[in-house]
Amino acid sequence: xxxxxxxxxxxxxxxxxxxxxxxxxxxxxxxxxxxxxxxxxxxxxxxxxxxxxxxxxxxxxxxxxxxxxxxxxxxxxxxxxxxxxxxxxxxxxxxxxxxxxxxxxxxxxxxxxxxxxxxxxxxxxxxxxxxxxxxxxxxxxxxxxxxxxxxxxxxxxxxxxxxxxxxxxxxxxxxxxxxxxxxxxxxxxxxxxxxxxxxxxxxxxxxxxxxxxxxxxxxxxxxxxxxxxxxxxxxxxxxxxxxxxxxxxxxxxxxxxxxxxxxxxxxxxxxxxxxxxxxxxxxxxxxxxxxxxxxxxxxxxxxxxxxxxxxxxxxxxxxxxxxxxxxxxxxxxxxxxxxxxxxxxxxxxxxxxxxxxxxxxxxxxxxxxxxxxxxxxxxxxxxxxxxxxxxxxxxxxxxxxxxxxxxxxxxxxxxxxxxxxxxxxxxxxxxxxxxxxxxxxxxxxxxxxxxxxxxxxxxxxxxxxxxxxxxxxxxxxxxxxxxxxxxxxxxxxxxxxxxxxxxxxxxxxxxxxxxxxxxxxxxxxxxxxxxxxxxxxxxxxxxxxxxxxxxxxxxxxxxxxxxxxxxxxxxxxxxxxxxxxxxxxxxxxxxxxxxxxxxxxxxxx
RNA sequence: GGGGGCGUAGCUCAAUUGGUUAGAGUCCCAGACUGUCGAUCUGGUUGUUGCGGGUUCGAGUCCCGUCGCUCCCGCCA
Numbered sequence: 266x267x268x269x270x271x272x273x274x275x276x277x278x279x280x281x282x283x284x285x286x287x288x289x290x291x292x293x294x295x296x297x298x299x300x301x302x303x304x305x306x307x308x309x310x311x312x313x314x315x316x317x318x319x320x321x322x323x324x325x326x327x328x329x330x331x332x333x334x335x336x337x338x339x340x341x342x343x344x345x346x347x348x349x350x351x352x353x354x355x356x357x358x359x360x361x362x363x364x365x366x367x368x369x370x371x372x373x374x375x376x377x378x379x380x381x382x383x384x385x386x387x388x389x390x391x392x393x394x395x396x397x398x399x400x401x402x403x404x405x406x407x408x409x410x411x412x413x414x415x416x417x418x419x420x421x422x423x424x425x426x427x428x429x430x431x432x433x434x435x436x437x438x439x440x441x442x443x444x445x446x447x448x449x450x451x452x453x454x455x456x457x458x459x460x461x462x463x464x465x466x467x468x469x470x471x472x473x474x475x476x477x478x479x480x481x482x483x484x485x486x487x488x489x490x491x492x493x494x495x496x497x498x499x500x501x502x503x504x505x506x507x508x509x510x511x512x513x514x515x516x517x518x519x520x521x522x523x524x525x526x527x528x529x530x531x532x533x534x535x536x537x538x539x540x541x542x543x544x545x546x547x548x549x550x551x552x553x554x555x556x557x558x559x560x561x562x563x564x565x566x567x568x569x570x571x572x573x574x575x576x577x578x579x580x581x582x583x584x585x586x587x588x589x590x591x592x593x594x595x596x597x598x599x600x601x602x603x604x605x606x607x608x609x610x611x612x613x614x615x616x617x618x619x620x621x622x623x624x625x626x627x628x629x630x631x632x633x634x635x636x637x638x639x640x641x642x643x644x645x646x647x648x649x650x651x652x653x654x655x656x657x658x659x660x661x662x663x664x665x666x667x668x669x670x671x672x673x674x675x676x677x678x679x680x681x682x683x684x685x686x687x688x689x690x691x692x693x694x695x696x697x698x699x700x701x702x703x704x705x706x707x708x709x710x711x712x713x714x715x716x717x718x719x720x721x722x723x724x725x726x727x728x729x730x731x732x733x734x735x736x737x738x739x740x741x742x743x744x745x746x747x748x749x750x751x752x753x754x755x756x757x758x759x760x761x762x763x764x765x766x767x768x769x770x771x772x773x774x775x776x777x778x779x780x781x782x783x784x785x786x787x788x789x790x791x792x793x794x795x796x797x798x799x800x801x802x803x804x805x806x807x808x809x810x811x812x813x814x815x816x817x818x819x820x821x822x823x824x825x826x827x828x829x830x831x832x833x834x835x836x837x838x839x840x841x842x843x844x845x846x847x848x849x850x851x852x853x854x855x856x857x858x859x860x861x862x863x864x865x866x867x868x869x870x
Numbered sequence: 871g872g873g874g875g876c877g878u879a880g881c882u883c884a885a886u887u888g889g890u891u892a893g894a895g896u897c898c899c900a901g902a903c904u905g906u907c908g909a910u911c912u913g914g915u916u917g918u919u920g921c922g923g924g925u926u927c928g929a930g931u932c933c934c935g936u937c938g939c940u941c942c943c944g945c946c947a
Binding site: 298299300301302303304305306307309316318320322323336349350352353355357358361378379380381382384385387388389390391392393442443444445446447465466468490492493495496498618619717718719720721722756828829830 | 873874877880881882883896897898902903904905906907908909910938939940941942943944945946947
């Protein structure tokens with residue numbers, strides 16, 4: 266027994282080098298792989314830091330004791346560091362020049378047979394990975410992602426602090442807020458029939474901190490929204506870098522975030538990135554060109570208006586749309602004239618699946634025009650399309666005709682799909698942009714009235730003057746998004762800190778002052794006691810890490826994510842609770858009625 | 871709530887046009903082997919083909935329903 270050694274290790278599994286040859290060491294870790302040659306056994310011992318090869322000579326006592334070496338068992342080895350002979354050096358390991366010749370061994374944690382392999386990259390069903398998340402997290406890919414996440418967050422904290430922001434905590438048990446997503450509710454024991462809500466974001470708290478005079482706030486804030494999942498949206502909870510600044514203009518917020526994002530992305534990614542300031546695109550222009558308020562600027566495709574070319578055209582389908590006040594928009598795609606007919610048919614099918622009645626196309630090839638619709642078009646109309654789109658030989662143009670809103674929506678799907686199918690989207694750069702000038706209000710077709718289009722706490726750009734004198738639908742807000750590669754990283758706004766403007770804005774949306782006082786009493790009251798102009802933003806941390814890690818799915822950067830049905834398959838949440846707990850909370854469970862299966866009843870009879 | 875895709879051994883996959891006893895790799899078990907590093911070699915176990923119906927002489931394969939996972943729409947101030 267070697268004396269005066271640490272209980273578990275003198276070195277981690279990535280530390281030992283040629284210089285350590287001759288010293289006696291102790292290392293602990295997981296058995297990554299075993300190569301049993303009968304007379305000699307090689308074990309790759311793995312920990313968080315790396316891998317070291319342990320060699321076991323058959324003359325050791327423990328060699329006989331051991332019935333089997335199962336991978337992922339945690340073991341501790343004591344032994345001498347020896348140099349590998351030249352032919353057996355492993356250049357793929359940092360510790361590949363040495364190995365540890367074991368003299369003692371202790372099993373610290375036995376492993377059962379694994380449901381999937383840790384050491385080998387193999388496809389594994391997501392529900393298995395989620396149930397055995399602790400195993401999945403040992404695998405290199407996920408382990409590195411979570412480590413990256415930790416480092417990104419540490420860097421964000423350092424940078425934000427360096428930029429003069431203070432970090433705060435805000436309540437997790439908060440009040441339900443009427444607008445926005447569905448809340449997660451927590452019943453109150455002390456107040457029967459009343460509920461807390463988990464915050465969808467610390468929105469009002471951070472504004473109150475500005476009213477409290479703290480000047481610059483940030484928080485790596487957990488946010489809870491009971492909404493359905495997407496690839497870039499984990500259900501349940503997610504994290505925002507929540508930011509708020511006093512006496513700040515939109516330009517001040519942009520400058521801070523550009524500084525932060527440039528710093529963090531460049532530190533952790535080799536991908537190309539635009540220098541600040543990032544391009545700014547007004548909301549209406551983004552919708553017109555890309556059919557989306559989160560355009561992927563790596564994709565060069567855009568929509569252009571060619572309504573004039575079809576006004577009174579012999580192509581009745583489009584001419585009819587124009588006559589009824591609709592529009593025709595075109596997407597020029599370069600160098601696709603040689604693509605087979607199937608490419609065009611498939612794109613039309615795709616457009617139809619996304620709500621298009623149809624999609625026309627024209628191909629310019631070898632000085633000729635090839636198209637099912639060309640024969641209905643005049644030379645002038647063809648020339649107009651060609652000129653508007655800067656079409657060159659070998660290009661094609663796709664056409665969508667409908668109500669403007671419908672066309673923009675379909676184009677918003679067709680453009681990314683064309684970009685993908687034509688391989689126009691490079692994967693080695695980040696394209697950031699700000700979407701600015703969001704409308705303050707929009708007309709809600711369902712409710713038949715004017716509603717806030719985004720965030721009721723945003724300041725209208727023209728202040729009270731706009732609210733009084735402009736058509737509500739023409740009022741723009743100091744409201745912005747930041748988008749990277751087609752992913753919305755964040756929304757933000759310069760806030761409405763003036764009570765009279767707040768009351769007026771809500772009045773336009775059909776709510777009288779009592780609604781504001783009732784639902785946002787805490788904040789509106791604060792604004793009546795001296796509130797500084799302020800604004801902020803809240804980039805999604807999970808999405809940012811996802812972009813930097815180049816992962817297609819947000820669950821790959823979350824240690825313990827829910828599945829799509831908002832379940833934790835490892836910890837078994839949500840779960841039923843005891844009757845006593847329910848009684849204390851004054852809660853009675855009323856399950857939805859079981860649907861009677863008439864067929865099975867008949868079969869039983 | 872709606873639409874698409876997938877579902878065969880613990881895991882990854884195969885199985886001709888509907889045709890005999892559902893195969894291979896990996897994992898696991900046993901054995902051999904003193905220099906491997908995805909060790910190798912020999913042998914072996916593993917199945918309600920997600921579940922329930924139906925069509926058929928015969929269903930992993932076709933049809934209907936259902937469940938699970940996933941992607942999308944709705945939803946996400």
